[in-house]
Amino acid sequence: MKQIINSKNAPAPIGPYSQAVQNGNTLYVSGQIALDPISGELNLSSINAETELVMKNLGEVLKAANMTYENVLKCSIFLSDMNDFSEVNGVYGKYFTTNPPARETVAVKTLPKNVNVEISCIAAL
Numbered sequence: 001m002k003q004i005i006n007s008k009n010a011p012a013p014i015g016p017y018s019q020a021v022q023n024g025n026t027l028y029v030s031g032q033i034a035l036d037p038i039s040g041e042l043n044l045s046s047i048n049a050e051t052e053l054v055m056k057n058l059g060e061v062l063k064a065a066n067m068t069y070e071n072v073l074k075c076s077i078f079l080s081d082m083n084d085f086s087e088v089n090g091v092y093g094k095y096f097t098t099n100p101p102a103r104e105t106v107a108v109k110t111l112p113k114n115v116n117v118e119i120s121c122i123a124a125l
Contacts, residue, residue: 001023001024002021002022002023003021003022003023004018004020004021004022005018005019005020005021005022005027005061005064005065006018006019006020006064007019007037007060007061007063007064008037009037009060009063009064010032010037010057010058010060010061010064011032011033011035011036011037011040011057012037013030014035014112014113017030018030019061019064020061020064020065022065025124025125026122026123026124027062027065027067027071027122027123027124028120028122029058029061029062029120029121029122029123030061030120031076031078031112031118031119031120032054032057032058032061032118032119032120033054033057033111033112033113033115033117033118034049034050034051034053034054034057034115034117035053035057035113036053037057037060042113042115044115044116047084047087047088047116047117048087048090048091050115050116050117051087051088051091051092051117051119052091054117054118054119055091055092055094055095055119058119058121059095062121062123065123066125067123067125069095069096070099071123071124071125072096072101072121072122072123073101073102073121073122073123073124074101074102074103074121074122075092075101075102075103075119075120075121076103076104076106076119076120076121077092077103077104077105077106077117077118077119078105078106078107078108078111078117078118078119079105079106079107079108079116079117080107080108080109080110080111080114080115080116080117081107081116082105082107084116084117085105088105088117089105092119101121
């Protein structure tokens with residue numbers, strides 16, 4: 001049964017999609033970018049700061065579904081520049097210190113609002 005998950009502590013969707021959709025024990029979290037959920041402003045001050053906010057936004061959506069980073073099975077990371085991989089990986093790794101999820105990282109031409117990184121995930125109870 002499909003259930004829409006929303007968190008007021010994560011940015012509202014900027015298009016016709018949900019922050020996350022849960023079906024049974026599986027949660028599909030839409031790609032998060034570095035939008036501050038309160039001000040609505042982007043934080044593009046550095047790739048580290050941008051990735052940190054992306055990960056915090058993911059965490060808030062997980063929390064709304066009564067999950068944590070430990071429930072994450074798979075992440076997809078989209079970068080506008082593969083040269084940022086090392087720094088993004090460093091921040092990302094702080095959130096998955098044991099038993100990290102499966103993942104892919106791809107470089108794309110352009111991301112929403114011209115951000116440098118977007119991350120989505122699949123989690124399960």
